Amino acid sequence: MNISPAGITIIGERTEHHGLCATDGNERSMPWFRDLGSTPHLEEFGFRHLGIVRAVAPYRFERKRIPQPIFLACAGGLGRVKTGGHWMELPPGTATLLPAGKAAAYHAVVGEAPWSLVWLCFGKGSRVPEASRTGRREFEVRPLFHAVECLLAECGGSHDSWLVRQSLGMIERMVGRFISPLPEMARFYSAWELIETELDGHWELSSMSRLAACSSEQFRRLCQREFATSPRRHLTRLRLTRAKRGLLESRRSIEDLAHEAGYSDPWAFTDAFRKHHGVTPRDLRRGDVANALEPEGESPREATS
Numbered sequence: 139m140n141i142s143p144a145g146i147t148i149i150g151e152r153t154e155h156h157g158l159c160a161t162d163g164n165e166r167s168m169p170w171f172r173d174l175g176s177t178p179h180l181e182e183f184g185f186r187h188l189g190i191v192r193a194v195a196p197y198r199f200e201r202k203r204i205p206q207p208i209f210l211a212c213a214g215g216l217g218r219v220k221t222g223g224h225w226m227e228l229p230p231g232t233a234t235l236l237p238a239g240k241a242a243a244y245h246a247v248v249g250e251a252p253w254s255l256v257w258l259c260f261g262k263g264s265r266v267p268e269a270s271r272t273g274r275r276e277f278e279v280r281p282l283f284h285a286v287e288c289l290l291a292e293c294g295g296s297h298d299s300w301l302v303r304q305s306l307g308m309i310e311r312m313v314g315r316f317i318s319p320l321p322e323m324a325r326f327y328s329a330w331e332l333i334e335t336e337l338d339g340h341w342e343l344s345s346m347s348r349l350a351a352c353s354s355e356q357f358r359r360l361c362q363r364e365f366a367t368s369p370r371r372h373l374t375r376l377r378l379t380r381a382k383r384g385l386l387e388s389r390r391s392i393e394d395l396a397h398e399a400g401y402s403d404p405w406a407f408t409d410a411f412r413k414h415h416g417v418t419p420r421d422l423r424r425g426d427v428a429n430a431l432e433p434e435g436e437s438p439r440e441a442t443s
Contacts, residue, residue, distance in 0.1 A: 145201035157189020188258040197246035208236040213283040214254035223379030233277035273364030
């Protein structure tokens with residue numbers, strides 16, 4: 139286990155953790171990177187580190203802020219990922235991209251089969267489209283999983299530069315399919331970016347779908363696919379996550395934060411906040427949360443809302 143001001147990392151005795159790290163990476167000072175291999179070719183493709191994890195609880199990764207985007211793809215088992223202020227399951231055949239500059243976390247699930255996960259952290263200056271930055275989508279994980287396995291085997295053996303570059307090129311192309319979304323996805327995420335700037339607005343499904351230039355039903359389906367919830371519930375998540383941040387980082391009144399979150403009635407806001415975060419706004423601000431916070435590794439309210 140490693141706990142620092144930046145976050146928490148728990149690998150666990152039963153977790154298998156194999157990967158590659160850039161030769162000049164500061165990550166080498168971290169315990170979970172010391173046994174990873176290295177290749178100078180990672181930087182050529184804009185990667186900092188990548189690998190495969192067969193994770194078993196209590197495997198846990200949490201950061202208050204990740205400096206670079208991290209791509210995750212599940213080949214087997216089940217895990218949970220937190221991004222954009224909410225938890226979602228990451229089952230086989232799906233992938234997600236955790237955006238730089240924001241909090242992120244992912245956990246193996248207690249009692250489940252090992253979570254087979256490909257991870258890839260982009261390097262500084264990598265151009266990752268904004269429209270691909272959150273959500274979960276279907277993805278052909280097995281070809282990527284095998285490509286990373288071949289890369290690790292080659293770097294652990296003869297380390298032929300041509301073969302290493304070929305493997306990295308394949309990985310770059312496969313991941314590129316995910317991070318370069320279709321035009322409809324660009325419009326969908328652009329709509330949510332605008333909504334996030336006006337969370338106190340009176341948003342209906344019809345007005346949100348108009349921003350994305352699609353039908354209400356298509357917008358609803360995209361939300362279910364990307365965020366594993368409805369547009370209304372995702373909007374509530376965003377509002378209550380912003381309110382929580384305001385409670386912890388400012389001295390603004392609860393009434394002001396309720397209004398900013400789109401609630402004209404402070405009592406309705408308090409009730410929604412308690413149901414979502416497990417604690418009332420007043421108790422959170424006072425620090426009286428000992429019995430209200432989620433247990434480590436679990437996220438029942440956010441994962442199912």
